[in-house]
Amino acid sequence: MAPADVQAEVLGNRRLSADYNVLLLDAPAIAAAARPGQFVMIRTGPGTDPLLRRPFSVFEIVGDGGRAPSAFSVLCKRVGPGTERLYRLEAGGCLSVLGPLGKPFDLVAPPAEAWMVAGGVGLAPFAALAGALRASGVACRLFYGARTAADLFYLDDFAARGVALDLATEDGSRGTRGLVTAPLEIALRGRPAGAAVTLYACGPEPMLKAVAALAGAHGCASQVSTERVMACGMGGCYSCVVSVRDSSGRARFVRSCLDGPVFDGAAVAWD
Amino acid sequence: MADLTVRIGSLVLKNPLMSASGCFGYGLEYAGIVDLSSLGAVVVKGLFLEEREGHPPPRVVETPSGLLNAIGLQGIGARRFVREKLPELRRLNAVVVVNVCGTTIDEYAEVSRILSDAEGVAALELNISCPNVREGGIQFGSDLASAGAVVAAVRKVTPLPIFPKLTPNVTSVAAFARAAEENGADAVSLVNTFLAMVVDVERRRPVLSNGMGGLSGPAIRPIAVRMVYECAQQVRIPVIGMGGIASARDALEFLIAGASAVQVGTANFVDPLIWTALAAGIEDYMIRHGIARLADLVGTLERGR
Numbered sequence A: 001m002a003p004a005d006v007q008a009e010v011l012g013n014r015r016l017s018a019d020y021n022v023l024l025l026d027a028p029a030i031a032a033a034a035r036p037g038q039f040v041m042i043r044t045g046p047g048t049d050p051l052l053r054r055p056f057s058v059f060e061i062v063g064d065g066g067r068a069p070s071a072f073s074v075l076c077k078r079v080g081p082g083t084e085r086l087y088r089l090e091a092g093g094c095l096s097v098l099g100p101l102g103k104p105f106d107l108v109a110p111p112a113e114a115w116m117v118a119g120g121v122g123l124a125p126f127a128a129l130a131g132a133l134r135a136s137g138v139a140c141r142l143f144y145g146a147r148t149a150a151d152l153f154y155l156d157d158f159a160a161r162g163v164a165l166d167l168a169t170e171d172g173s174r175g176t177r178g179l180v181t182a183p184l185e186i187a188l189r190g191r192p193a194g195a196a197v198t199l200y201a202c203g204p205e206p207m208l209k210a211v212a213a214l215a216g217a218h219g220c221a222s223q224v225s226t227e228r229v230m231a232c233g234m235g236g237c238y239s240c241v242v243s244v245r246d247s248s249g250r251a252r253f254v255r256s257c258l259d260g261p262v263f264d265g266a267a268v269a270w271d
Numbered sequence B: 001m002a003d004l005t006v007r008i009g010s011l012v013l014k015n016p017l018m019s020a021s022g023c024f025g026y027g028l029e030y031a032g033i034v035d036l037s038s039l040g041a042v043v044v045k046g047l048f049l050e051e052r053e054g055h056p057p058p059r060v061v062e063t064p065s066g067l068l069n070a071i072g073l074q075g076i077g078a079r080r081f082v083r084e085k086l087p088e089l090r091r092l093n094a095v096v097v098v099n100v101c102g103t104t105i106d107e108y109a110e111v112s113r114i115l116s117d118a119e120g121v122a123a124l125e126l127n128i129s130c131p132n133v134r135e136g137g138i139q140f141g142s143d144l145a146s147a148g149a150v151v152a153a154v155r156k157v158t159p160l161p162i163f164p165k166l167t168p169n170v171t172s173v174a175a176f177a178r179a180a181e182e183n184g185a186d187a188v189s190l191v192n193t194f195l196a197m198v199v200d201v202e203r204r205r206p207v208l209s210n211g212m213g214g215l216s217g218p219a220i221r222p223i224a225v226r227m228v229y230e231c232a233q234q235v236r237i238p239v240i241g242m243g244g245i246a247s248a249r250d251a252l253e254f255l256i257a258g259a260s261a262v263q264v265g266t267a268n269f270v271d272p273l274i275w276t277a278l279a280a281g282i283e284d285y286m287i288r289h290g291i292a293r294l295a296d297l298v299g300t301l302e303r304g305r
């Protein structure tokens, strides 16, 4: 389906910390069409500096009651002038938003389990994914790592959806000390033989690579959501390429905006 | 209604707006949200004879009001383009211009021949100006004799309108425009990107994997306008201008400075629906100034104060 280019009203800006915020956007055309794992391109303001739109995963898809969703949110981390503007926005402001874009996650069905693995702002696609998976009765776990306890967000929200949490922090202030792939590996070893598990991962590239390797070693499928520098999001520029093996095993650069951002972890040619 | 048509060689375009090569994929990527037939022409990504992988990422980095890229001309090659993309572009009534690349003069001619034999290519833009590939590209565009030789070789094999795309990374762009005209080009297009670099100071390395890249976007516009003006002064063939166009006003600067048509690249990344606003803005201006035909606006820059 073709993406929509809409002027979305900011319904709320929830600042989670000094660096993270969640923008809730009124955009029925995008919210109703968006699938977990897809993304939008947001113009952070008028003018030419910053020039380009920024890509954001669809974080939550929000509807009121049984009706089609009318709003969605994005999880932002303040890293430069564009995300700085998004951090400061107030409700009532307006943003140009293009989407939904890209290939969504493939959703598993019970009895298969879904284990999500998030590193830092890599939590971004998982609220929507957890929502969709829980709605179809899939057992979900979230392995979630950050630098420190204060950078772990939405824990109650995931717990309320019935998602089991496994936390890790680099400084040990919450959960396991170290990288999130450590508790993941322990859980993979400990799971009952024959239990089908699909790993869904989003975060720093070394983490994605490690998750894909663990999935391979433990006989699981993995779907990784890549976060490349992206100029257009539409397939126009060839900037956001990821090296992926085709059926003959040959690695080729494919555009993550069109063929991703979600890829089969086993197909990515990690360097 | 103002008459926006543009003539380039034997080709008549319904308006002066073209996508810039490499900034609009093969056109089809945008077909869901843009009526491709509403553009004067769709200029597609640069094509060699064979497929090309391009450079490893990172391939782009943003700069103040600009974009630095070193894509490395990733592409599917001329034959696959003809097989896989052209039929659909024709069905959508797009006026298709292909950006032709080569590592040798023979390759430019061979790619041009294949595209001329195919049904549905309206014109060829000869990319002798890509700053991001060593062989081919800029190597031909920064030497007057080679630039002329590419144009002459392609002229021999195609009846289609041809226009070399010139690099701004030379002392006198106008000299290259003249060489193109002398060798049978129907027009020239300019500018391609400016060779540039961004340094990651923490790592003391260039940000782009290829080291240097080409700068585009509003940051380069005033230089591009100056170069288009210089070329238009020196050749009789049409000049197709580009470099940082992001509004109708920007496009008008180029037209007044002497461009018969314009291309839009980087701004399409920001606003893929820019085309309607550009056409409406140009038409408004013409009505406001009592100009009936676009051709009567081209090159009307007044001298003096």
Ligand SMILES: Cc1cc2nc3c(=O)[nH]c(=O)nc-3n(C[C@H](O)[C@H](O)[C@H](O)COP(=O)(O)O)c2cc1C
Residues within 6 Å of the ligand: A237, A238, B020, B021, B022, B023, B045, B046, B067, B069, B071, B073, B099, B127, B130, B165, B191, B192, B193, B215, B216, B217, B218, B220, B242, B243, B244, B245, B263, B264, B265, B266, B267
């Ligand atoms: C990502 C990117 C890819 C490009 N690829 C090509 C190409 O394949 N062939 C070409 O002739 N020019 C290419 N260009 C140059 C543009 O067509 C255009 O000349 C330049 O960007 C200036 O226009 P702009 O400021 O409107 O983008 C590319 C530019 C960008 C930003």
